[in-house]
Amino acid sequence: MDFNRAVNVDYPPSYYADTRKYINDYPAVEGDIEVETAIIGAGYAGIMTALGLIERGHTSIALLDKNKIGWGCSGRNGGFVFGGYSLSPHALVKQLGAAKAKEIYALTSSAVELIRKRIKQYQIDCDVVDKGVIWANWFKDQKLLFDEQQFMRDKLDIHWQYLSPEELSAQIVSERYHGALFEPDAMHFHPLNFALGVTQTIASKGGLVFQDSEVLHVDDSNSIKIVKTANGRVLCKNIVFCGGGYMGKFYPRLCRTILPVATYVMTTEPLAEQLDELLPSQAAVYDTRFAFDYYRRLKDHRLLWGGRISANTRTPADLENLLRKDLARVFPQLAKVKVDYVWDGWMGYCRHQMPEIGQLSENIWYNIAYGGHGVGPTTMGGEMIASAIAENDSSYKMFKRWGLPWNGGIFGPMAAQSQYWWFEWKDWLKERFE
Numbered sequence: 001m002d003f004n005r006a007v008n009v010d011y012p013p014s015y016y017a018d019t020r021k022y023i024n025d026y027p028a029v030e031g032d033i034e035v036e037t038a039i040i041g042a043g044y045a046g047i048m049t050a051l052g053l054i055e056r057g058h059t060s061i062a063l064l065d066k067n068k069i070g071w072g073c074s075g076r077n078g079g080f081v082f083g084g085y086s087l088s089p090h091a092l093v094k095q096l097g098a099a100k101a102k103e104i105y106a107l108t109s110s111a112v113e114l115i116r117k118r119i120k121q122y123q124i125d126c127d128v129v130d131k132g133v134i135w136a137n138w139f140k141d142q143k144l145l146f147d148e149q150q151f152m153r154d155k156l157d158i159h160w161q162y163l164s165p166e167e168l169s170a171q172i173v174s175e176r177y178h179g180a181l182f183e184p185d186a187m188h189f190h191p192l193n194f195a196l197g198v199t200q201t202i203a204s205k206g207g208l209v210f211q212d213s214e215v216l217h218v219d220d221s222n223s224i225k226i227v228k229t230a231n232g233r234v235l236c237k238n239i240v241f242c243g244g245g246y247m248g249k250f251y252p253r254l255c256r257t258i259l260p261v262a263t264y265v266m267t268t269e270p271l272a273e274q275l276d277e278l279l280p281s282q283a284a285v286y287d288t289r290f291a292f293d294y295y296r297r298l299k300d301h302r303l304l305w306g307g308r309i310s311a312n313t314r315t316p317a318d319l320e321n322l323l324r325k326d327l328a329r330v331f332p333q334l335a336k337v338k339v340d341y342v343w344d345g346w347m348g349y350c351r352h353q354m355p356e357i358g359q360l361s362e363n364i365w366y367n368i369a370y371g372g373h374g375v376g377p378t379t380m381g382g383e384m385i386a387s388a389i390a391e392n393d394s395s396y397k398m399f400k401r402w403g404l405p406w407n408g409g410i411f412g413p414m415a416a417q418s419q420y421w422w423f424e425w426k427d428w429l430k431e432r433f434e
């Protein structure tokens with residue numbers, strides 16, 4: 001919808017911002033507002049907590065963002081909606097044993113199902129493509145796929161389908177890959193329209209929504225807590241922190257646990273039939289390397305392409321060229337394609353790579369640290385915090401074991417960057433010598 005171009009100063013430039021279908025004219029906090037629960041951050045973690053509360057009849061809420069709804073990762077991501085966490089399934093099983101890992105992993109599969117249900121129930125207009133996700137094998141080794149398929153089935157009861165190299169080449173026309181696993185119970189969508197559509201539902205059911213309302217200070221020393229912004233205050237009983245990788249430093253007990261890590265996305269110009277020739281599959285695709293590419297078709301025949309991560313605070317000057325090179329390794333025919341949009345986003349990681357979901361002290365909650373795998377899991381986290389507040393449910397305690405470790409201060413980004421390079425190098429070695 002082109003009219004959005006005129007109002008897009010609100011969002012960093014991206015394909016998603018330019019194709020918004022919802023107008024969001026939510027006000028900033030002015031003066032004193034009294035609600036039962038204040039939610040700080042209107043990415044998916046905050047939005048899903050708000051919706052979870054509203055669905056449980058707890059409608060006295062204020063959802064606040066310092067920017068706009070879905071301005072952070074939630075309005076910029078790859079749009080993959082699938083199970084799992086940033087922590088790999090193998091690490092999950094190693095840490096918890098198969099039975100507990102299965103239970104925790106299953107929460108994310110249920111979250112995908114709940115997202116599917118809510119899109120229908122609230123008629124969210126977000127270009128959903130319910131056609132699965134392909135995990136394409138970068139390496140020749142087919143055993144890698146069989147082992148992973150067996151591991152997911154036997155340990156986690158997750159059933160991914162094997163696609164032989166021939167079967168895959170009918171779906172992705174690239175010589176780069178050697179077969180794949182197909183995750184059928186996954187989908188992809190327009191993430192910003194999803195965030196805006198859900199927020200519209202929240203507002204229509206009585207939730208208060210505020211933008212341009214940076215929380216500068218929180219006074220949680222009394223039973224009535226005070227959430228302070230530049231021009232007003234929210235007085236409340238409960239606070240839920242949901243600021244992700246954009247939280248800054250305003251609440252040190254939580255902010256010191258978050259390590260912001262960047263990742264990058266671009267979209268090509270519309271490619272007409274060329275896209276059908278190269279990527280007949282409607283599924284979203286990522287590959288078997290640690291430092292994987294991820295991509296999918298958009299409904300106007302563009303290709304959305306993402307990849308790379310960096311703990312450096314600067315966006316690479318030649319970002320478009322970097323991503324274009326990655327693209328050309330898979331689809332050499334697109335080496336010179338015109339790129340219409342390129343953007344970055346800051347994911348909020350915790351060192352343990354699991355979400356931080358829990359209670360700090362009485363009526364102070366947090367729902368953060370989803371890292372690079374948050375579209376499904378934020379719905380799960382939102383449900384947990386909402387049911388804890390509204391129904392005194394204690395399932396959030398499942399996440400207690402991971403805790404709130406320090407992010408490593410100035411050494412955190414260096415450690416994260418080194419780890420990425422180490423695994424990138426291992427990918428390179430495997431490819432070179434297999």
Ligand SMILES: Cc1cc2nc3c(=O)[nH]c(=O)nc-3n(C[C@H](O)[C@H](O)[C@H](O)COP(=O)(O)OP(=O)(O)OC[C@H]3O[C@@H](n4cnc5c(N)ncnc54)[C@H](O)[C@@H]3O)c2cc1C
Nearest residue numbers: 041043044045066072073074077078080215244345374375
């Ligand atoms: C480029 C990119 C691609 C990705 N692709 C995928 C994918 O395909 N699938 C997947 O599952 N995950 C993906 N992710 C990860 C996923 O998007 C995130 O895990 C998820 O969106 C995190 O949601 P969140 O609500 O925690 O954080 P965010 O969406 O970042 O929201 C945090 C919000 O809090 C607000 N805020 C912060 N501090 C304050 C304050 N003091 N006062 C008020 N507001 C505040 C910010 O303005 C922001 O809007 C991707 C991430 C990126 C960046």
